[in-house]
Amino acid sequence: MDTLDWIAKWADYTPEKIAITSYDSNKSYTYSDLHNYANQLTKKFAARHIEEGDRIAVLSEHGLEYIVLFVACQRMGVIMVPLNYRLSQREISKLIADCTPSLLIYNQNHQPKVAQLANQNLKTISFDTLRDYYESPSATPVKNFEIKEDNPLFIFYTSGTTGTPKGVIYTNKMLFWNSLNTSMQLGITFRDSTINILPPYHTSGWNVFITPLLHKGAHIGMLEKFDAEKTLCLLELNKTTLFMALPTMLLMMQKAPIFKNVNLRKLRYIISGGEKVPSELVAYWKEEKNIYIRPGYGLTEAGPSITSLHHKMAHLKPNSIGKPNFYLSIKIVNKKGDVVPPTEVGELCIKGDIVTPGYWNNSVKTNNKIKKGWLFTGDFAYSDAEGFLYMKGRKNDMYISGGENIYPQEIETQLEAMEAIDKAVVLSVKDEKWGQCGIAFVASSDAQLSVAEIRTFLKPNLVAFKHPKYIFILNDIPQTSLGKVSRKQLLTYYNTITAKP
Numbered sequence: 001m002d003t004l005d006w007i008a009k010w011a012d013y014t015p016e017k018i019a020i021t022s023y024d025s026n027k028s029y030t031y032s033d034l035h036n037y038a039n040q041l042t043k044k045f046a047a048r049h050i051e052e053g054d055r056i057a058v059l060s061e062h063g064l065e066y067i068v069l070f071v072a073c074q075r076m077g078v079i080m081v082p083l084n085y086r087l088s089q090r091e092i093s094k095l096i097a098d099c100t101p102s103l104l105i106y107n108q109n110h111q112p113k114v115a116q117l118a119n120q121n122l123k124t125i126s127f128d129t130l131r132d133y134y135e136s137p138s139a140t141p142v143k144n145f146e147i148k149e150d151n152p153l154f155i156f157y158t159s160g161t162t163g164t165p166k167g168v169i170y171t172n173k174m175l176f177w178n179s180l181n182t183s184m185q186l187g188i189t190f191r192d193s194t195i196n197i198l199p200p201y202h203t204s205g206w207n208v209f210i211t212p213l214l215h216k217g218a219h220i221g222m223l224e225k226f227d228a229e230k231t232l233c234l235l236e237l238n239k240t241t242l243f244m245a246l247p248t249m250l251l252m253m254q255k256a257p258i259f260k261n262v263n264l265r266k267l268r269y270i271i272s273g274g275e276k277v278p279s280e281l282v283a284y285w286k287e288e289k290n291i292y293i294r295p296g297y298g299l300t301e302a303g304p305s306i307t308s309l310h311h312k313m314a315h316l317k318p319n320s321i322g323k324p325n326f327y328l329s330i331k332i333v334n335k336k337g338d339v340v341p342p343t344e345v346g347e348l349c350i351k352g353d354i355v356t357p358g359y360w361n362n363s364v365k366t367n368n369k370i371k372k373g374w375l376f377t378g379d380f381a382y383s384d385a386e387g388f389l390y391m392k393g394r395k396n397d398m399y400i401s402g403g404e405n406i407y408p409q410e411i412e413t414q415l416e417a418m419e420a421i422d423k424a425v426v427l428s429v430k431d432e433k434w435g436q437c438g439i440a441f442v443a444s445s446d447a448q449l450s451v452a453e454i455r456t457f458l459k460p461n462l463v464a465f466k467h468p469k470y471i472f473i474l475n476d477i478p479q480t481s482l483g484k485v486s487r488k489q490l491l492t493y494y495n496t497i498t499a500k501p
Helices: 006-013 031-047 064-076 089-099 108-115 127-135 172-186 210-216 228-237 247-254 279-289 363-369 408-416 451-458 487-498
Strands: 018-022 027-030 055-059 079-082 103-106 124-126 152-158 166-171 193-196 219-222 242-244 269-272 292-299 302-308 329-333 346-351 374-383 389-394 399-401 404-406 423-431 435-443 470-474
Touching: 006 031, 006 210, 018 031, 018 064, 027 031, 027 064, 031 064, 031 127, 055 064, 055 089, 055 108, 064 079, 064 127, 079 089, 089 166, 103 108, 103 127, 108 124, 124 127, 166 172, 172 210, 172 302, 193 210, 193 228, 193 242, 210 219, 228 247, 247 269, 247 279, 279 292, 292 374, 329 374, 363 374, 389 408, 399 423, 399 435, 404 408, 408 423, 408 435, 408 451, 423 487, 435 487, 451 470, 470 487
Parallel strands: 018 219, 055 079, 055 103, 079 152, 103 124, 193 219, 242 269, 269 292, 435 470
Antiparallel strands: 018 027, 152 166, 292 302, 329 346, 346 374, 374 389, 399 404, 423 435
């Protein structure tokens, strides 16, 4: 029995324990089910001549079948490529051309999109067929597989909110050390449970809670799509102990009509990240539900469990992302690569077994990002005198106006301190006089709010050169499929309304 085959271990220790439950189909698999179904699947894949190092692309929401597929792929050394089903057929075609999968597995609701990909000579099967594969017992003996720590397990395509997608390689070694970091910070045991509402095409949809809880022999509930009221009901009904959600999702949950009445006393922590976690959000959940939100930081190329702010420090260190987790090292460096002192802003770098070996088919990008084992994240940060970390934004987000370095996140924090503003995003554009200037987009439900009022509010709180040149008041800030801010849509909006006739 392989030491990295956690499912086989738990199938031996607690075979009848429920491992995963789908709240869409109301079906559950035990650890024994997962183990046996994955074994059946490896036989079917071997019969189709799928071998170690091959890729299997997947176009589907999260579900029970996806977890079985994960276990089978890990045992065979096959690389799973979760595709973003919200992308267009043209965008998906590019990803498939890049990873050249031996097989594409899809959920039936995506069949029309799959049909459009037929000209790429893809071999495809539906999840319905996959289920038939593993639910049909076979007398063929199971091959003994060795799970190798350096074998890639996933390719996650990431481009943030802009840029060309890059395939981040995620290995078994990363999986193991990320699980250890997560469970040590949060004290995860086999008694814990979560409800996953995050999509499978992002590392958070696998490696924030699903794989660490599988490692611990715990229980995972799954929802294909996030729904604020349904999620709150399920958290209460299942006495869920751990939960991960983006700040945007938590805001939607607290605005749900049932929020005041649901009983979430069993929920030990909510983990949040992916974008800035407002201190007001942390305070609201603590005051209204006596639930701690633990902000943290992670990225597709490492972890994603990189830092965590202890819940008892949330009110003492507002807006901090905490301290580094156990099994990794960090440093903050300037342009020359020298480590900067506390309070000075620099680029955050990460080193450890949780760092990706690189990007799929992109050695140039790999060499630019990973130097002597250090991952240069492209994120600006600083530490205070006690070692608590604070983000200043993406390296590419910082802009220089009139010779001054300006960090959008600082301006956003000031804007969101205004009671009438629900959300703020600051971007930069070219400016004839200053080189670059800031443009702010704010979301407000106050129909009477004016740009003049916002400028008056900023005047005593922010030095003049940091004030955005343009401010736009919107009903909502557009989001990506993961619930992050869509800077692409905001820039398109700006370019549209400022275009010269």
